[in-house]
Amino acid sequence: MPFAVYLLALAVFAQGTSEFMLSGLVPGIARDLHVSVPAAGLLTSAFAVGMVAGAPLMAVLSLRWPRRRALLAFLLTFLLAHVAGAVTPGYEVLLVSRVVAALANAGFLAVAMATAIGLAPPDAKGRATSVLLGGITLACVAGVPAGALLGEVWGWRSAFWAVAAALLPAIVAVVRSVPAAPADLHGPTARGESRALRSPRLLVLLLLGALVNGATFCTFTYLAPLLTEATGIGPGWMPAMLALFGLGSFAGVTISGRLADVRPIGLLVGGGVALAAGWAAFAMTAGEPAPAIVLVFVQGTLSFAVGSTLISQALYAAAEAPTLGGGFATAALNVGATAGPWLGGLAIGAGLGFRSPLWVSAALVVAALVVAGAAGTVGRAPRGVAARP
Structure with a gap:
């Protein structure tokens, strides 16, 4: 795998840290900016909405840019948004800065996916995708706890400054390692790539x-109350449990990187069935610490192994639209990341308890298996992939 792909993952790590770190900073932001905790929590929703809307929009806007220029523009915008957020005295500016950062993050991911699969060998889209998504999983393992620690010691603004500082080596790496190809004025257009995205197979994979x-x-959103209330694990163990889930997610993208290009069918079918069964088993055994601890790691592994493989298969299916394909893949991930916690919150709000998000997670994976079976998507490999069931 070209070294530039790993450097792109460094930038994804910094951006992933920013996306998830607010969960530990909301109380401090609310106190400092004199807003309610729910209002501070809207900063997370604003970022998610910006990611969903921004991924295809930014992908379209950057189609005719040289990829290095597009990557640098998105990284610099993301950095400046965090500087603005770190120095603002008002909530409104911070809210706008989160939306701008999300748009830049979405655009960067779309172009980075296209760049990574362009630099990788033709039959290694799965490996390239897993390397990029590995940056997000490392953010869950190391970046988010570090941001929470900075927020505790030096205040929430220090976490924003840390993300901005972490982007500096990524910017240098992009300048030095991503090829400076000129803009292709006769290359793909938004209309041309949009036509390539009409593949029913691609649409099913995104779903x-x-x-x-x-x-x-x-489940991840409500993992802390689940483990403290239903399982009885002490709050002091929550950073370790979140890190354990993050380690599982890193293991998952590593597995996907090794198998997604050569055995996608077996990984998706076997991993999908195991994932649904794992969520159900977690729900039934959540009252016992030992199985809960094991399943935190196992479900993190299976979730990211299956999810990363689906995204890499979507990029294979969108081979004629790499930039918009990456944009819509990013949007699909964030639609799930927005809808999942909302559905879990509805279940908890209905009085079904903190185990209920586990059952919702199981139902969502079962729905995915039913859709895949009905569409026949998982049962055949895309052209150009040496898939062996």
Whole structure:
């Protein structure tokens, strides 16, 4: 795998840290900016909405840009948004900065996916995708806890400054490692790439990615109250449990990187069935610490192994539209990341308890399996992939 792909993952790590770190900073932001906790929580929703809307929009806007220029523009915008957020005295500016950062993040991911699969060998889209998504999983393992620690010690603004600082080596890496290809004025257009995105197979794969990612974040969002209230694990163990889930997610993208290009069918079918069964088993055994601890790691692994493979298969299916394909893949992931917690919250609000998001996660994965079976999508490999069931 070209070294530039790993450097792109460094930028994804910094951006992933920013996306998830607010969960530990909301109380401090609310106190400092004199707003309610729900209002501070809207900053997370604003970022998610910006990611969903921004991924295809930014992909279209950057189609005719040289990829290095597009990557640098998105990274610099993301950095400046965090500087603005770190120095603002008002909530409104911080809210706008989160939306701008999300748009830049979405655009970067779309172009980075297209760049990574362009730099990788033709039959290694799965590996390239897993390397990029590995940056997000490392953010869950290391970046988010570090941001929470900074917020505790030096205040929430220090976490924003840290993300901005972490982007500087990524910017240098992009300048030095991503080829400076000139803009292709006769290259793909938005209309041309949009035609390539009409493939029914691609649309089904994007739906499956949204369902599986929705299941992942449905439970991950409420993992702390689930483990403290239903399982009885002390609050002091929550950073370790979140890190354990993050380690599982890193293992999952590593597995996907090794198998997604050569055995996607077996990984998706076997992993999908195991994932649905795992969420159900977690719901039934959540009252016992030992199985809960094991399943936190196992479900993190399965979730990201299956999810990463679905995204890489979507990129294979969108081979004639790499930039918009990456944009819509990013949007699909964030649709799931937005809808999953909402559905889990509805279940909890209905009085079904903190185990209920686990059942919702199981139902979402079962829905994905039903859709895949009905469409016949998982049962055949895309052209150009040496898939062996």
